[in-house]
Every structure is written in structure tokens, then in C-alpha cells.
Amino acid sequence: MIHSRKDIIFQSSFEQGKKLFALVDAAKIDEFPALFFDLEEDPEYFSLFFETPQEELFDVAPYLVKLSADSALLEWFLNEGWGQSWGVFVVTEEEDIEVLFEHFRQFLKIEDPEGNRLFFRFYDPRVLRIFLPTCNVREVFDFFGEVVGEFLVEADEVESLLSFKKSETGLETRTFQTYA
Numbered sequence: 306m307i308h309s310r311k312d313i314i315f316q317s318s319f320e321q322g323k324k325l326f327a328l329v330d331a332a333k334i335d336e337f338p339a340l341f342f343d344l345e346e347d348p349e350y351f352s353l354f355f356e357t358p359q360e361e362l363f364d365v366a367p368y369l370v371k372l373s374a375d376s377a378l379l380e381w382f383l384n385e386g387w388g389q390s391w392g393v394f395v396v397t398e399e400e401d402i403e404v405l406f407e408h409f410r411q412f413l414k415i416e417d418p419e420g421n422r423l424f425f426r427f428y429d430p431r432v433l434r435i436f437l438p439t440c441n442v443r444e445v446f447d448f449f450g451e452v453v454g455e456f457l458v459e460a461d462e463v464e465s466l467l468s469f470k471k472s473e474t475g476l477e478t479r480t481f482q483t484y485a
Contacts, residue, residue, distance in 0.1 A: 307482045310383050313466055317455055318396045319374045326405060327372055327382060328353075328428035329392035332365035341370070344377040351406045353413060353428075367392075367428045369409060371402050384485065388463035393430050396455040408452050430458040434467055442475040 318325040331337035331352075341348040349371040352363055359366065372379045372394075382391065399405055415425040426432045427448075433456060440448060449471040456469040460480065468479040 307484060310466055310483045313481050314394060314457055324397050324400055325372045326395040327370045327392050329368045329370055330428055331368055333391045338363055344381055349402055353410055369406050387459055390429055390431050392428050393433055394457035395453055397452050399452045405452055408450050434458050437469050437476055445471045445476045
């Protein structure tokens, strides 16, 4: 069955009384921080680089953005950003953006097998959709933590949406065929 992306996102979040956030890669969107204010009256967001040595990189930083059901920013993401690898949606019961902000910041840097610290672009759907299926149960539980209920991510094929949820056995993945 084919669904609209908006319907799937609404059914996963707002229709269940949950909150919707987006992890957005500003490096993929021209003038992204300014776009918040063009589309929303009082946007609620954090740069994940806030209070880090990379803080001045606001124009290419990853952002955590709270979305409402009537959000013009959500509409923009679905209509203009889909298929552009701009970011991922996060469904949660958590209302406090600062709790999610702290949770996601712990994943900004990872260590490779040689001990080098590297940036981890988990907010890029191309990265997340490859990373999550490789995780064992413990890694899934750590990455989702107590705050993330579901990640909604564009698939390789622009007409598909991936849903990632944690389950007792690890990762639960579902693919939806979609249209705009």
C-alpha cells in the first residue's frame, strides 16, 4: 500500500500523542538557520554544536528542531527537502528539547579502531540507514536511549520511507512506499 509521507509521519507521531523533532544537517540546506525564522514564528531548536569548539560553524551544524502538526517547516521538509539527505525525523514522548539535545550530542564524535576521534554524521539519512542495521541489541538500546521511540528516514529510493524502532530483540525496520 502506498501512503503519503505526511500521513506516515503524522500516524507515527501526532496521532499517537507523541512529539516530532527533526535532526537537520544545515550543511545540506542554503541559509538554514535563517530558514527557521522565515517559516516559523518562534522556532524551538538547538545546534548540536552549541557550546563546543565547533559552535561557530552554525551554518553547517546539525540542528535539533521541534516540529508541530501545523508547522510550515515540517511542510517545507516534506515538500522541498525529501530526497535531498537533509536530515531525519525523530518520534518521541519526550517534550523537553534539551533532553533530546543532550542525548544526541553524545554521538557527535566516535572513536575508530585506531583510537582516532571522528565526527559521526548520524543525522544524515544516508549514514543512519546504513549504521542502524549493523547495531547489536545493546548498541540499538544505547543509540535510542530512553528518549527516542522511532526514526523516520528517507530511503535510497525517494519514494520510500524507512522506520527504525528498537525492540526487545534489537532493531525493527519497516519500509513504506510513499508519495509526496
